[in-house]
Amino acid sequence: MMRRLAIGGIAVAMAAVLTGCYTVDQNRFSTFVAGTVMPGMPMEQALVRMAAEGFYCDSKAEAPAIVCTRSQQRIFPGSCIEQVDLRRASAGKAVGTVDIAPIKCVHW
Numbered sequence: 001m002m003r004r005l006a007i008g009g010i011a012v013a014m015a016a017v018l019t020g021c022y023t024v025d026q027n028r029f030s031t032f033v034a035g036t037v038m039p040g041m042p043m044e045q046a047l048v049r050m051a052a053e054g055f056y057c058d059s060k061a062e063a064p065a066i067v068c069t070r071s072q073q074r075i076f077p078g079s080c081i082e083q084v085d086l087r088r089a090s091a092g093k094a095v096g097t098v099d100i101a102p103i104k105c106v107h108w
Contacts (some may be wrong), residue, residue, distance in 0.1 A: 086099075
């Protein structure tokens, strides 16, 4: 009986650990970005929203785009980088285009 409880406890603990794991899902990432920043919104607002979601945006690099990146740790050795490039509209104060790069993973 104790052995069953121990095995059950280990299984529950492993399930809890794995539910917090990052999995690469480009479609989900694209949908997330589309709901976070969009063309036409003020660039400053877009940068604040990206920062709130854990992205680092190099706003000093004005041309051709402001690059925003976020690192996602995986359970196995390695990490994945999510990248979004925000390009200014011709007026300069608003987001013109949002380019979502493919997620890149590095294995150690």
